[in-house]
Amino acid sequence: MNAPHSHDWQPAIRPRPMPAAMREQLQQRFGSRLSTAQAVRDQHGRDESPYDTAAPEAVLFCESNEDVAAAVAIAHEHAVPVIPFGVGSSLEGHLLAVQGGLSLDLSRMNRILSLNPEDLTVTVQAGVTRMQLNNEIRHSGLFFPIDPGADATLGGMSATRASGTNAVRYGTMRENVLALTVVTASGELVHTGTRARKSSAGYDLTRLFVGSEGTLGVMTEITLKLYPLPEAVLAAICHFPSIAAAVDTTIGLIQMGVPIARCELIDARTVGMVNRHNKLDLREQDMLLMEFHGSPASVREQAETVQALAAENGGESFEWAETPEERTRLWTARHHAYFAAVQSRPGCRAISTDTCVPISRLAECIVDTVADVDACGLPYFLVGHVGDGNFHIGFLIDPDSPDEGRIAEQVNRTLVARALQMAGTCTGEHGIGLHKMGFLLDEAGPGAVALMRQIKHALDPKNIMNPGKIFAW
Incomplete structure (x- = not known):
């Protein structure tokens, strides 16, 4: 198994300074909606990735298409980078202003x-x-x-x-x-x-x-x-004796064509983190959290099919959530898994993996990955959108320990190599950003990346649109 291309732990910062003339043009056009305050800049140079802050030189709060067009035209005139900003929740360093420039905050364009x-x-x-x-x-x-x-x-x-x-x-x-x-x-x-x-x-x-x-x-x-909106919604959790048993159940229901709406894997240690964070009493065992949409009759039929399939794989203790309040409680716990994990090790940073493989290879990929992660000794959490073959390992690392960061990245490289060998991808949903630039080359190949680069050069010849992301210029 060949290890994918590595990347530096922290990105290289190569600022392209904003000329005074550009700043003056922006101030004349936008007035107080242009901010150079350090706190505002730092907020817009940070996301949920493990990278250090890389702040833009200025932040512009846009309120219309015309605002965005005018700002980009000015940036184009001066060949200065532009980085779009929403709420800052991305995980792969998409928002970091590694070449400086102007952050365009679109949060006021909310109609x-x-x-x-x-x-x-x-x-x-x-x-x-x-x-x-x-x-x-x-x-x-x-x-x-x-x-x-x-x-x-x-x-x-x-x-x-x-x-x-x-x-x-x-x-x-x-x-x-x-x-x-x-x-x-x-x-x-x-x-x-x-x-x-x-x-x-x-x-x-x-x-x-x-x-x-x-x-x-x-x-x-x-x-x-x-x-x-579906006429009926039914959520359920089911506990399994192993991760493999839970994933085998998922594979079976997808191959049978059960139109399940959600199918999430949470491993036993992560369930424990969620319990402590959300004050729940879920059984701390590998678990599938599922949801079914449709008519009352079809939802029940789907649920019964899945329950029978789960039983064949050792699934037990099915618990149903039929009311909106019960379902919200379960899904809030799932969505808070990341924050529950981070709070389980105060002061840590999370490095999250994001591979996706064909559903038939999912159990093998997860089981082999868990063995690697257990062997590395780092604390972690495991969740997965396993219904479509996507899962995440989140390493909880000490930001002051270069060794922990390097170990997490090495395990991630092994995981990506495994996923690519299984005809999968290095990212099912997070994107490339800064973190996965080397992996894109391994996945797509030099010819395809060169074609992507040609498209970028044609549409953005001055390389001002979020430069330094996806691939090097």
Whole structure:
């Protein structure tokens, strides 16, 4: 097994200074919405990755498409980097201003522009968060299902091609973004896609920008698919004698075509962390947390099928959650697993892995990875969107210990090599950012990465759009 390309523990910082003339232009155009305060800059140069802060030279709080276009045009004139910012929840260093520049905070662009319930679509500004969207459209009987855990902005979720707990049934952002408004590197506003469910018109520019991590343009408006709220929702937890038994159950239900909405793996040690953090009394054993959507009859049928399959693999102690309050309690605990783990080792930083493999290889991949992680001696947590083959190991490292960081990265490299050998990917949902640049080369190959680089050069010849991410210039 060949180890993938390594990368430095901390990214190289190579600032491209902002000329005084550019700062003056921005101040004249935007006034007090341009901030150079150190605290504001530091906030916009930090995400949930293990990297140190790399702050931009200035932060601009945008309120319209025209704001973004004007700011990018000024940055283009002076060849200064631009980094889009939502809420700062990304995990791979996407927001770090490794070449300095201007952070464009889109959080004030938080309006729902048009809701079309008869077409099951909605158009939003990029700063709308997923929870805000669902709260504001609940009256329509529709919802947006993509749920990465964090209350991320829909612009950020589109930029990283996010997915999360519901992806096994509803897909990822790739399948659910219909159209975009984008500001290009020269400051031009362009529109991609339509509200129609399909199109064969020209290059698929929408898919090009979705997942581009801010390196090709700034997404300012997004048109999304919506779905009817299910008539019945049933959540369940089931305990297993081993991780392999839980994953084998998952593989079976996917191969049988059970239309499960969510299927999450939480290992025994992580259940313990969640119990202490959320004051729960869940049985501290490897566990699947599942959810079924549909009519009352279909939900019961799905649940009975899964319960029988789980029993064949030693699953026991099924617990059902039928009321919204009970379901919210369980899923809040799942979404807080990251924070529960971090608080279990005060002062630590989390380095999270993000591999995804074909469902038939999932049990082997997880079991072999857990053996490696146990052998390395670092504290960790394990959660997985196992219904679509995606799982995460989170190493809880001492930020003052270079040795712990290096050990975590070495185990991660071994995991990525294993996933690629199984025809999987180095990232199921977090994106490349800074952290996985070497892994992208191993996964895609030099020819494909060279083609990506050609696209970047063509659309952003001055390399101002979130430079230093995905691949080197």
